[in-house]
Amino acid sequence: TKMPQKIIIDTDPGQDDALAILLALASPEIEVLGITAAAGNVPVALTSKNIRKVCELAGRTDVKVFAGCEGPMEGSLFTAEYVHGATGMDGADLPEPGMPLQPQHGVDFIIETLMTHEPGTVTICTLGPMTNLGTALAREPAIAARIQQIVLMGGGLFEGGNVTPAAEFNIFVDPKAAKICFGCGAPIVMMPLDVTHQTLTTAKRVAAIKALGTPLADAVVGWLEFFERFDEQKYGTDGGPLHDPNVIAYLLKPELYEGRFCNVEIETDSALTKGMTVADWWGVTTRPKNATFMRHVDADGFYALLTERLARLPAKG
Numbered sequence: 001t002k003m004p005q006k007i008i009i010d011t012d013p014g015q016d017d018a019l020a021i022l023l024a025l026a027s028p029e030i031e032v033l034g035i036t037a038a039a040g041n042v043p044v045a046l047t048s049k050n051i052r053k054v055c056e057l058a059g060r061t062d063v064k065v066f067a068g069c070e071g072p073m074e075g076s077l078f079t080a081e082y083v084h085g086a087t088g089m090d091g092a093d094l095p096e097p098g099m100p101l102q103p104q105h106g107v108d109f110i111i112e113t114l115m116t117h118e119p120g121t122v123t124i125c126t127l128g129p130m131t132n133l134g135t136a137l138a139r140e141p142a143i144a145a146r147i148q149q150i151v152l153m154g155g156g157l158f159e160g161g162n163v164t165p166a167a168e169f170n171i172f173v174d175p176k177a178a179k180i181c182f183g184c185g186a187p188i189v190m191m192p193l194d195v196t197h198q199t200l201t202t203a204k205r206v207a208a209i210k211a212l213g214t215p216l217a218d219a220v221v222g223w224l225e226f227f228e229r230f231d232e233q234k235y236g237t238d239g240g241p242l243h244d245p246n247v248i249a250y251l252l253k254p255e256l257y258e259g260r261f262c263n264v265e266i267e268t269d270s271a272l273t274k275g276m277t278v279a280d281w282w283g284v285t286t287r288p289k290n291a292t293f294m295r296h297v298d299a300d301g302f303y304a305l306l307t308e309r310l311a312r313l314p315a316k317g
């Protein structure tokens with residue numbers, strides 16, 4: 001991989017999305033070409049504002065931020081205020097953003113970026129429902145062959161689902177978009193619940209971030225504490241899962257992750273299992289392999305990386 005790695009982040013902040021954005025902006029190995037807002041945890045009017053709050057927290061008012069689609073490719077939007085709070089980023093009080101939203105639509109930005117960069121040089125990171133990328137692929141199928149790789153947070157196999165017994169939130173919200181993405185032929189790396197349920201926000205790990213002692217660290221800790229309240233109750237663990245930063249951590253340190261290249265199909269029809277990522281882990285079908293399904297992470301290594309990078313960001317907050 002050539003350095004720095006060019007990426008587009010498509011995201012629905014979300015406290016864990018916010019941390020993923022901070023991790024990317026703190027890392028010189030990554031060049032963020034733009035950030036597109038997805039509708040997911042909260043509607044796109046809020047996620048597109050939250051992204052800009054996070055960029056400003058990181059001192060990066062130069063980042064291009066685009067609003068994307070307002071709802072899934074099919075059906076109506078299912079949001080998760082019950083997890084993330086009314087703003088989507090409850091837990092830290094950040095000022096209203098001063099930096100602008102770009103006038104271009106996020107889908108057009110994704111298409112234009114892929115069509116104007118050398119094929120195989122731009123990675124798409126999706127941290128929410130895959131609506132923007134799915135829509136871009138439907139509108140301009142020629143982008144598929146130009147994508148370096150899609151790295152996404154979504155799905156689950158051995159851990160099951162978190163919004164229904166079978167489905168993880170990001171895939172559940174827009175299974176049609178996920179199906180288009182998984183079928184597009186671009187290399188795919190998945191960070192499913194199987195991984196993200198291992199990167200728990202334990203008291204010790206949160207304390208290490210708090211010890212950075214900056215207003216930025218305080219905001220991060222506020223988010224983590226708000227976010228984990230819900231999940232600690234649900235899972236009975238010390239801390240809750242931290243999902244989306246795994247996508248960025250993978251780009252920085254792939255050796256933290258272990259998984260298997262296999263076939264993954266998306267269930268779009270069944271009322272019972274809609275949004276399930278049906279991963280052929282054991283190779284019991286001849287369906288073509290299309291995704292690297294991650295299953296294990298070095299969670300301490302992940303938190304060491306995250307904490308070290310957060311320490312590099314400007315201290316303001």
Ligand code: BDR
Pocket residue numbers: 014015016017041080083127128153162168169170243244
């Ligand atoms: C995913 O759903 C959202 O609530 C989180 O931000 C993460 O992307 C976890 O299922």
Ligand code: CA
Pocket residue numbers: 011012013014016017040041127128244
């Ligand atoms: Ca998310």
